[in-house]
Amino acid sequence: MLKACYSIRMRAAERSPELGEKHISGGERIGSKSQVEPIVKQLLKKASNHSRGDADFIQITVEKIAHDQIQYISPLEVTTVEEASIEKARSEARKILTSLGVSEHALDVAFHQLSSNQNLRGAIILNSKTGLRLDERGQKGVRVSRIDWQDADGDLNERVGEALALASKVANSPFTIAELCWSDDPDYVTGYVSNRGIGYVRITPLKRDGCESGGRVYFVSDEVELESFINYLESVPVLIRRD
Template sequence: PEYFSVRMRAAEGKAHELGGKHISGGERLGNRLQLEVIATELLAKASNHSRGSADFIQLVVEKVPGEELQFIPPLDVSAIEVATVQEGHDKAKDQLAAAGVSERAIEHAFLILNHERNLRGAAIVNCETGERLDERGQKGVRVSRMDWTDCGHVADSVRVREALALATKVAQSPYTVAELCWSDDPDYVTGYVSSQQLGYVRISPLKRMGCESGGRVFFVHNDVDIDSYIDFLERKPVFIQG
């Protein structure tokens, strides 16, 4: 069958590219018969968001080349509960170091996630030097074209399901060493570290309640071909088979 990528972005305030506050996004894949349902679900997601009310909703539907479609199993999920945010950070740093990320790169990533307001996509960071390699600024790189083949029973909340699908796709690239994420949603304090070897390691809390900074950092090997890596993240269609 033919497959389509459907992606949604919703913003409050000024509608154009970088103006306005990003409030919601969504990435789905489906065949022609599923398009109406998917579009409706994404519109509902855009308009029922706790972070604000959308003044601008963009829905993009694009056919994806069927021969590029890949089916992969989700990363294994584990969870670490800690008493304080500091402990959460320490656990995340231990996991990243175990994955092969240098101390310098870890510190830079924490700096980015602690200070970058409204980083919409991900920052790509060299796992040795800590240098940020994408030139996307606040926009970051948006991972697209991934979805579950079924409803993704592995994870119970939509948020975790979406994050797990994204992390699974990102970990699939041989350039990826690890990922660090915590939400920019001020009411959500669980974050994760993930990689092909570590799996998807949820850590709670990884930030303090009320904090609006967050996002994703992808740590990559020194020899990364950045253009083909970004192309993979944005364009390679991947189905996660739950």
């Protein structure tokens, strides 16, 4: 008989006079019963000592998932582009996204959102042509959940491994045209553009050091079935494995 698996997810926040609740950190893991305790410890550690602030609320949810619900997918290929300035890096990101069919207007909306939003817990979903925001989640956004590597992620550091797993799940949906992300952490200026054709293209620097605005934008096709897309991102358990 197949053993049970657990989804373990974390979200941490800080009370803030300006923002009400300030998003500090989130984390997504999947593990067997014996891995739950070390994973909870790892997520607690991730939520504490965070560059975005001192979490005064940490929620960790542990939930059993059935083995036969898990989908297995391959990670996107990783490449890295280093540019001499933020302007050049953003212009490279725009060039790649344009070549994938994202309109100028949708790019303007996406860059504006990620440059001005300091408190996004999950992603923003945009129509890749009209630039219209399709989810109605506000600051909560849509958070990719129930995702992890099946075994070790190779030589990646924790941040890159997590971001690559999330991006690989997103890119695997037939509704995804592309993704744009840069971190909301003030001490991390690298971001990426991704889709199933180009892979995971890391681009640096996409913002200035010290800046806390960032997040994720998913550009989707006109054919998107929004409810099923969001359900896939949030609820379908996915393990990433190298073939």
